[in-house]
Amino acid sequence: xxxxxxxxxxxxxxxxxxxxxxxxxxxxxxxxxxxxxxxxxxxxxxxxxxxxxxxxxxxxxxxxxxxxxxxxxxxxxxxxxxxxxxxxxxxxxxxxxxxxxxxxxxxxxxxxxxxxxxxxxxxxxxxxxxxxxxxxxxxxxxxxxxxxxxxxxxxxxxxxxxxxxxxxxxxxxxxxxxxxxxxxxxxxxxxxxxxxxxxxxxxxxxxxxxxxxxxxxxxxxxxxxxxxxxxxxxxxxxxxxx
Amino acid sequence: xxxxxxxxxxxxxxxxxxxxxxxxxxxxxxxxxxxxxxxxxxxxxxxxxxxxxxxxxxxxxxxxxxxxxxxxxxxxxxxxxxxxxxxxxxxxxxxxxxxxxxxxxxxxxxxxxxxxxxxxxxxxxxxxxxxxxxxxxxxxxxxxxxxxxxxxxxxxxxxxxxxxxxxxxxxxxxxxxxxxxxxxxxxxxxxxxxxxxxxxxxxxxxxxxxxxxxxxxxxxxxxxxxxxxxxxxxxxxxxxxx
DNA sequence: CGGTGTATTGATCCCGTTCAACTGTTGTGG
DNA sequence: CCACAACAGTTGAACGGGATCAATACACCG
Numbered sequence: 367x368x369x370x371x372x373x374x375x376x377x378x379x380x381x382x383x384x385x386x387x388x389x390x391x392x393x394x395x396x397x398x399x400x401x402x403x404x405x406x407x408x409x410x411x412x413x414x415x416x417x418x419x420x421x422x423x424x425x426x427x428x429x430x431x432x433x434x435x436x437x438x439x440x441x442x443x444x445x446x447x448x449x450x451x452x453x454x455x456x457x458x459x460x461x462x463x464x465x466x467x468x469x470x471x472x473x474x475x476x477x478x479x480x481x482x483x484x485x486x487x488x489x490x491x492x493x494x495x496x497x498x499x500x501x502x503x504x505x506x507x508x509x510x511x512x513x514x515x516x517x518x519x520x521x522x523x524x525x526x527x528x529x530x531x532x533x534x535x536x537x538x539x540x541x542x543x544x545x546x547x548x549x550x551x552x553x554x555x556x557x558x559x560x561x562x563x564x565x566x567x568x569x570x571x572x573x574x575x576x577x578x579x580x581x582x583x584x585x586x587x588x589x590x591x592x593x594x595x596x597x598x599x600x601x602x603x604x605x606x607x608x
Numbered sequence: 609x610x611x612x613x614x615x616x617x618x619x620x621x622x623x624x625x626x627x628x629x630x631x632x633x634x635x636x637x638x639x640x641x642x643x644x645x646x647x648x649x650x651x652x653x654x655x656x657x658x659x660x661x662x663x664x665x666x667x668x669x670x671x672x673x674x675x676x677x678x679x680x681x682x683x684x685x686x687x688x689x690x691x692x693x694x695x696x697x698x699x700x701x702x703x704x705x706x707x708x709x710x711x712x713x714x715x716x717x718x719x720x721x722x723x724x725x726x727x728x729x730x731x732x733x734x735x736x737x738x739x740x741x742x743x744x745x746x747x748x749x750x751x752x753x754x755x756x757x758x759x760x761x762x763x764x765x766x767x768x769x770x771x772x773x774x775x776x777x778x779x780x781x782x783x784x785x786x787x788x789x790x791x792x793x794x795x796x797x798x799x800x801x802x803x804x805x806x807x808x809x810x811x812x813x814x815x816x817x818x819x820x821x822x823x824x825x826x827x828x829x830x831x832x833x834x835x836x837x838x839x840x841x842x843x844x845x846x847x848x849x850x
Numbered sequence: 851c852g853g854t855g856t857a858t859t860g861a862t863c864c865c866g867t868t869c870a871a872c873t874g875t876t877g878t879g880g
Numbered sequence: 881c882c883a884c885a886a887c888a889g890t891t892g893a894a895c896g897g898g899a900t901c902a903a904t905a906c907a908c909c910g
Contacts, residue, residue: 434751436751436752436755438755438759438760438841438842438843439841439842439843440841442759443759444754444755444758444759446751446754446755447751457744457747457748458740458744459737459740459741459744460744464748464751465751488733488737491730491733491736494733494736494737494740495701495730495736497740498700498701498736498739498740498743499701501740501743501744501747502699502700502701502702502743504747505699505743505746505747505750506699506706508747508750508751508754509676509678509688509689509706509707509750510678511754512686512688512750512753512754512757513678513680513686513688515754515757515758515801516686516757516800516801517680517684517685517686517801518680519865519866520865520866550888550889551888551889551890552888558758559757559758559759560866560867561866561867561868562888562889562890563866563867563868563889563890563891564865564866564867565889566889566890566891567866567890567891569890570890570891583874583875583888583889599680599681599682600680600681601680601681761897761898762897762898792856792857793856793857793858794856802898802899803898803899803900804856804857804858805857805858805859805898805899805900806897806898806899807857808857808858808859809858809859809898811858812858812859824907825856825857825858825906825907851910852909852910853908853909853910854907854908854909854910855906855907855908856905856906856907856908857904857905857906857907858903858904858905858906859902859903859904859905860901860902860903860904861900861901861902861903862899862900862901862902863898863899863900863901864896864897864898864899864900865896865897865898865899866895866896866897866898867894867895867896867897868893868894868895868896869892869893869894869895870891870892870893870894871890871891871892871893872889872890872891872892873888873889873890873891874887874888874889874890875886875887875888875889876885876886876887876888877884877885877886877887878883878884878885878886879882879883879884879885880881880882880883880884
């Protein structure tokens with residue numbers, strides 16, 4: 367059922383082939399990419415790059431989830447983005463990394479050396495257009511999240527987060543639509559600009575209100591999607607985040 | 609002293625010629641842009657485009673300041689970006705606008721019809737690379753702002769805001785470094801995720817602490833830049849926002 | 851002058867934080 | 881198999897920063 371990924375397979379069998387930076391590339395262009403790519407994996411919790419490091423590689427997330435975050439001197443941490451399969455790490459034309467990149471789950475990256483990749487971006491319009499398109503989408507997503515961070519209540523933040531998880535849970539499992547929280551309470555708190563206690567309390571409230579049901583602490587079922595969407599604070603058409 | 613802008617002048621005399629999307633373009637490319645550009649102005653307070661509208665034009669801000677914002681159903685508003693001269697409006701490859709764009713001051717835009725511009729982006733790599741570069745910078749700026757919105761205190765928010773105004777006030781006026789707040793208290797509040805009362809109080813506190821001095825309600829002088837930077841909550845090297 | 855809109859200041863309230871105790875789960879070693 | 885340590889998560893009680901409500905000050909303009 368789950369997608370089996372094998373590093374030996376060519377790009378043709380890659381699970382993110384049609385969503386990642388290479389989505390628009392033709393066979394000829396794929397050959398160039400395939401020649402220079404390599405895979406690397408990180409265990410959950412490992413830091414992939416630190417803010418301030420000079421960027422050695424551009425990468426796409428193939429499997430797993432990574433996060434972008436910034437920590438203030440006194441330890442307060444804000445997550446500024448979740449990197450899901452097909453998402454891209456690196457800014458062509460910029461030397462350094464400006465946020466910490468961390469593996470949230472075990473992560474597999476498809477990686478390119480900086481210099482050769484920047485040359486490819488120059489040469490392959492299909493590639494650079496896709497990179498730009500993805501950057502613009504991320505920009506919109508970041509701005510949507512700014513609204514959440516600046517103006518939403520704790521309940522609205524939690525509802526928006528759950529709704530986001532549900533919406534992009536691309537794998538519609540067998541019968542009951544069961545979903546998994548990919549983050550710990552602490553990570554959720556850092557994503558939403560809250561404390562773990564508030565996250566825990568609000569999740570308990572949504573449970574008590576009958577909107578969601580938890581089987582264990584990580585996986586849940588939606589009982590009342592309308593009520594959930596109502597609780598996000600967005601208008602009907604909704605903010606489309608990522 | 610101030611830059612005199614005349615719509616009749618060619619792009620050669622344009623005040624944003626070397627910072628805007630056209631920064632990298634050569635003479636030949638400029639000719640193509642010049643042929644299709646037109647200028648348009650908006651008065652302070654006017655809405656330039658509404659969220660959801662289909663985008664008819666791509667534009668660069670030439671003079672003045674515009675804002676990007678989102679308003680929730682119940683009226684809560686979050687500003688998600690300030691558009692200063694040379695900043696770009698529009699997402700090549702996307703049909704609709706996803707945030708309200710409003711003129712904060714009187715604004716002059718250099719404007720291109722959507723279809724012809726998208727064709728130019730396809731054809732001129734210098735143009736598309738600059739657009740991508742600017743999008744990536746804005747993405748970083750948006751993420752920096754997410755840290756502010758999610759984790760900073762009211763005082764830190766105000767200090768960061770003032771510091772940003774000071775840092776990018778490119779016009780180092782005559783003798784005393786006098787700066788102008790381009791936004792009303794309400795706009796500052798919507799930018800920082802605060803209420804106008806809190807903004808007012810924190811500005812008064814910074815005044816009482818001797819960090820800044822107001823001549824009138826819009827213009828001020830920095831007395832203690834170190835203390836200001838200290839109050840931002842960022843580490844020494846600082847977050848570079850826009 | 852008053853009128854209108856913006857900004858400041860004060861008093862009170864409340865949501866989310868903080869501090870703290872407890873629960874539940876998992877893994878390790880005797 | 882149990883003891884217990886280590887850690888993630890939940891729940892409670894009290895606090896406090898920023899919001900809310902309200903009154904006042906200030907600037908601009910007729």
